[in-house]
Amino acid sequence: MKVPHWLVLASIVLALAACQTPSKDPVERGRIYFEGLGCAKCHAIGEHGGNWGPNLTFVGVRKSPQWLDLWLKDPHAWRKQTIMPSFHLRDDVRSDLVAFLSAQKGQAWDKGGVRPWNTPQAKAEGGIKRGEILFNKAGCVACHSQGGRGGYPNNNVAGGQIPALIKVAEGYSKPELMAKIRDGAIPIPADPSKPAPMIVMPKWGQVLDNDEIGAVADYLLSLDTAAASADQSGW
Ligand code: HEC
Ligand code: HEC
Structure with missing residues (x-):
């Protein structure tokens, strides 16, 4: 049977309209912008995404919406030498991205x-190694820097750093x-x-249990200046 032209056209128009109707949910709109702008090239959420920047699965636990908004406005204004590009985002896009990021509390x-x-493999490697993975993937690294070396900015604190x-x-x-x-x-x-300083040390007890906190504590206790300066283990 031949499908009438008007029906084909009508379906195309309807399909296009469905694509273009923005979601009413800012978190969902933010997710679409996150994918569309290529943020995932550098950032993973869960296991999906790149490793050039911090894993963002817990970003909503560690960073406030106010700080996220400031960061996305101009990353270089907060940290001059950052490799994260400035996206010059429209206000409404930035606000949807902030809603999406603030909603990331580990569910991924x-x-x-x-x-x-x-994972069984990480557990088999023992406390210090597990703690190092946690430090990097839960995002301690996003504030305390690689190997816990410090140097990340904070506002209105002695020395200006975390x-x-x-x-x-x-x-x-x-x-x-x-x-x-x-x-x-x-x-x-x-x-x-x-x-007040915009970056605070999160209450990790909200999202980590004692066993996990013990592992990251073992990792920190194993650090010393020499080991830390040799460490390049990434995010
Ligand atoms: C070229 C790689 C790159 C791209 C693309 C990129 N970022 Fe980043 N981003 C980084 C790096 C690196 C950092 C860590 C800051 C630093 O080390 O200076 C960062 C930091 C962040 C942080 C704070 C990190 C935290 O864990 O507390 C957020 C939030 C963020 N980026 C969101 C985004 C969003 C949203 C996009 C897309 C619009 C994006 N990034 C695109 C590299 C990138
Ligand atoms: C959002 C940024 C941020 C993240 C993420 C973060 N911290 Fe912190 N942390 C801070 C700040 C800011 C301080 C300083 C608090 C103060 O001035 O009392 C701090 C202090 C600390 C201290 C005390 C240091 C001292 O010299 O007394 C420890 C230990 C620590 N953090 C461990 C961790 C661990 C482990 C993680 C990951 C599970 C983590 N932090 C993630 C911001 C952060």
């Missing part, structure tokens, strides 16, 4: 999968270190009359 791993530091972690073995016992990671910390403003 936890829905039917397994977190990369909890602390390095290579010397925690000198100041903390393992239980103290675990408590710090579990409960997080809000930095003291260098100047109380200025806006």
Whole structure:
């Protein structure tokens, strides 16, 4: 049977309209922009995506919407030497991306999968190695830098930087270190009359259990200046 032309045309028009109708959900629109703009070339969510920048599966746990918005406006204004390009995003696109990023609280791993530091293989490698994977993939690295070397900016804190972690073995016992990671910390403003620091140490107890926190604590306690400067293990 021959399909009438008008029917073919009508279906094409309808199909196009369906594609172009933007979703009413900002998180879903943000997801589409994330894919369309090529963010996944550098960033993974779950296991899907590149490794040039931090894994974003937990980004909504560690970064506030206000900071995400500022970062996406101009990454170089926050960190001069960053390799993340400026996308000059429209305000509505940026706001949808922030909604999408803020919604990333680990579900990309936890829905039917397994977190990369909890695979049988990672578990077989033992606490320090597991902790290193966690440090990189859960995104400690996105604030404390590779190997915990520090150097990432924060506003209105003494020294202008998020602390390095290579010397925690000198100041903390393992239980103290675990408590710090579990409960997080809000930095003291260098100047109380200025806006509060935008980057805080998240309360990791919200998303990590004791066993996971113990592993990352073992990793931190194994760091020292020499090992950390040799470490190039990536995100
Ligand atoms: C060329 C690689 C590259 C591309 C493309 C890229 N980024 Fe990034 N991004 C990075 C790097 C590298 C960092 C880490 C900051 C640093 O080291 O200076 C980063 C940091 C971030 C952070 C903060 C990271 C965190 O884990 O706390 C967010 C959020 C982010 N990018 C979102 C995006 C979005 C959204 C896009 C697409 C519009 C994008 N990035 C495209 C490389 C990239
Ligand atoms: C969003 C950024 C951010 C992320 C991600 C982050 N931290 Fe922190 N962390 C901070 C800030 C800021 C401080 C300083 C808090 C203060 O001033 O009291 C800090 C402090 C610490 C300290 C105390 C350091 C000291 O010198 O006393 C430890 C330990 C630590 N973080 C471990 C971790 C671990 C482990 C992870 C990953 C599970 C992690 N952090 C992820 C921002 C972050």
